[in-house]
Amino acid sequence: MSTKPALLPLLDSHGISRRDFTKYCTGLTAAMALAPAMAPRVAEALERARRPSVIWLSFQECTGCTESLTRADAPSLEQLILSAVSLDYHHTLQAAAGHGAETARLKAMAENAGQYLVLVDGSVPLGDPGYSTIAGRSNLDILHETVAGAAAVVAIGSCAAFGGLPAAAPNPTGAVSIGSLITDKPVVNLPGCPPIPVVMTAVIAHFLTFGRLPELDSLGRPRAFYGDTIHDRCYRRAFYDKGLFAKSFDDEGARKGWCLFELGCKGPTTYNACATVKWNGGVSFPIQSGHPCLGCSQPDFWDAGSFYRPLSQPWGADGHLAANAVAAGIGIGVAAGMAAIEAKKRAAAERQPVTLADLEVKP
Amino acid sequence: MSSTALLLWAKGPGFAFAAAVFLFGVTLRVVEMLWLRRRPDRSVARGSGALQGLRTVVSRFLPAPGLVARSPVVHVGGMVFHLGLFAVVFLYGPHIAAIRGMTGLDWPGLPTGAIDGATVLTIAAMIVLLIARSKDPVRRLLTTGADHLAWTATLLPLLTGFLLVNRVALPFETLLAVHLLSVELLLVLFPFTTLMHAVTFAFARYYAGAIAGRKGAHS
Ligand code: SF4
Numbered sequence: 001m002s003t004k005p006a007l008l009p010l011l012d013s014h015g016i017s018r019r020d021f022t023k024y025c026t027g028l029t030a031a032m033a034l035a036p037a038m039a040p041r042v043a044e045a046l047e048r049a050r051r052p053s054v055i056w057l058s059f060q061e062c063t064g065c066t067e068s069l070t071r072a073d074a075p076s077l078e079q080l081i082l083s084a085v086s087l088d089y090h091h092t093l094q095a096a097a098g099h100g101a102e103t104a105r106l107k108a109m110a111e112n113a114g115q116y117l118v119l120v121d122g123s124v125p126l127g128d129p130g131y132s133t134i135a136g137r138s139n140l141d142i143l144h145e146t147v148a149g150a151a152a153v154v155a156i157g158s159c160a161a162f163g164g165l166p167a168a169a170p171n172p173t174g175a176v177s178i179g180s181l182i183t184d185k186p187v188v189n190l191p192g193c194p195p196i197p198v199v200m201t202a203v204i205a206h207f208l209t210f211g212r213l214p215e216l217d218s219l220g221r222p223r224a225f226y227g228d229t230i231h232d233r234c235y236r237r238a239f240y241d242k243g244l245f246a247k248s249f250d251d252e253g254a255r256k257g258w259c260l261f262e263l264g265c266k267g268p269t270t271y272n273a274c275a276t277v278k279w280n281g282g283v284s285f286p287i288q289s290g291h292p293c294l295g296c297s298q299p300d301f302w303d304a305g306s307f308y309r310p311l312s313q314p315w316g317a318d319g320h321l322a323a324n325a326v327a328a329g330i331g332i333g334v335a336a337g338m339a340a341i342e343a344k345k346r347a348a349a350e351r352q353p354v355t356l357a358d359l360e361v362k363p
Numbered sequence: 364m365s366s367t368a369l370l371l372w373a374k375g376p377g378f379a380f381a382a383a384v385f386l387f388g389v390t391l392r393v394v395e396m397l398w399l400r401r402r403p404d405r406s407v408a409r410g411s412g413a414l415q416g417l418r419t420v421v422s423r424f425l426p427a428p429g430l431v432a433r434s435p436v437v438h439v440g441g442m443v444f445h446l447g448l449f450a451v452v453f454l455y456g457p458h459i460a461a462i463r464g465m466t467g468l469d470w471p472g473l474p475t476g477a478i479d480g481a482t483v484l485t486i487a488a489m490i491v492l493l494i495a496r497s498k499d500p501v502r503r504l505l506t507t508g509a510d511h512l513a514w515t516a517t518l519l520p521l522l523t524g525f526l527l528v529n530r531v532a533l534p535f536e537t538l539l540a541v542h543l544l545s546v547e548l549l550l551v552l553f554p555f556t557t558l559m560h561a562v563t564f565a566f567a568r569y570y571a572g573a574i575a576g577r578k579g580a581h582s
């Protein structure tokens with residue numbers, strides 16, 4: 001167990017009062033779909049002085065997930081909580097570098113064996129390990145070494161959860177998800193490019209409060225956050241249901257806030273909490289800012305074609321294919337017509353007239 | 364195969380195949396039909412064949428007087444089914460968006476609730492018509508396996524679409540993929556089953572109207 005500076009004084013030094021923290025925990029409890037009475041327990045678990053360590057590994061990623069958590073200019077409540085609670089190793093956030101950093105990881109692993117959480121952002125290159133190494137070691141190596149003594153693994157972001165952009169066709173590095181490599185530990189997927197910060201904190205809070213991961217869906221995502229689609233919770237849904245769609249980014253429909261389906265919104269197929277939890281402290285989310293949902297938390301969204309093509313629009317057939325099919329139809333249609341006329345002529349020529357004699361009943 | 368991969372396949376190669384077969388088949392059948400031509404009518408025309416032909420294409424959307432009373436289920440059921448199917452296919456926003464994306468054509472749609480209602484009515488009409496058909500000895504004899512196939516292929520997109528819009532069972536993505544695959548089945552079967560009447564009805568009505576029109580008669 002790691003001993004870290006107490007959480008409340010740290011929050012206090014950043015101008016976050018106990019009241020704010022309690023409010024945050026209540027929100028967190030609600031977001032996790034837990035009973036309101038659990039809020040104090042969540043707060044208590046986060047406040048506890050001794051808690052399991054968290055080791056954050058970064059593989060083939062863009063640091064967007066960390067960026068989402070830290071929000072660069074002013075540290076978010078989520079980051080403060082995570083740092084104060086237990087973050088023992090994180091390339092981007094830790095002060096130590098080189099051997100010092102790696103020693104910190106090994107030390108945290110040894111001190112918290114069997115109890116620490118491993119958070120991973122980024123996918124692992126299986127094609128050629130040389131594409132991504134840390135201290136000269138392959139991502140796969142470090143992952144297996146670190147996860148061996150972990151209690152659970154949290155795959156942060158779409159790259160760790162599903163392979164992400166590095167896995168986009170033709171997947172030059174042979175990128176794979178964390179879940180496909182770890183089979184002997186519980187793995188929770190928090191997809192999103194990046195994921196919503198509070199979702200990361202909530203999963204950790206849940207783990208600290210109850211000693212286990214929250215309930216997951218078939219893709220390993222916490223149901224509390226990924227149980228509904230964006231479309232189910234979208235405030236533009238009334239326009240969708242009325243059949244009112246913006247057709248371009250600056251038409252009347254767009255100005256009136258109509259549904260963005262025709263501009264390519266992937267809200268109907270995307271399971272995430274953006275429409276309810278929102279971003280930047282609940283200020284807004286892409287659809288509210290006038291941009292269709294890209295579906296960034298869905299597997300394979302990177303290979304699903306244009307972000308701006310309506311979800312219902314197939315793309316397999318193009319003008320070329322249509323022209324060829326019609327040309328073939330004309331060619332074979334004419335041939336079939338000619339054959340039918342020939343057959344008709346032949347039948348007429350070979351017709352055996354029926355005489356009265358033929359019809360008579362022969363004795 | 365993940366549901367996303369299935370959806371991508373249905374939208375990409377699956378749709379390409381279905382659209383190609385559909386376009387090829389429809390063109391083939393129409394060209395073949397037109398190539399057969401009609402024997403030239405050498406009599407003196409007593410009226411305009413073309414005009415009467417075109418008028419008949421439209422006028423036969425309504426049943427002839429007295430027919431509704433004689434077989435109400437066929438006529439009312441048929442009307443509900445065809446109008447409902449038209450609304451569901453061509454007046455639902457996401458369908459219009461798909462057609463707009465492929466052809467550039469655009470028109471206003473109906474609210475989701477109206478499309479939902481139309482879907483239920485259309486499916487109900489299909490079931491009623493099937494029961495009526497199976498109870499009538501003559502039509503039962505005339506019905507072939509291909510007709511049942513056409514009925515099923517029409518029902519599947521309606522059913523999967525209804526489940527999709529109302530989010531019954533299965534994740535949306537899987538249902539969307541299944542819905543698209545059912546539409547693709549319909550597209551592939553269309554030119555080679557009685558479904559083709561959605562195109563040939565116009566030619567049949569035109570010929571019937573034009574023949575009568577030349578003779579100076581109403582069709
Ligand atoms: S904007 Fe997107 S998520 Fe919102 S109602 Fe329209 S399609 Fe659904």
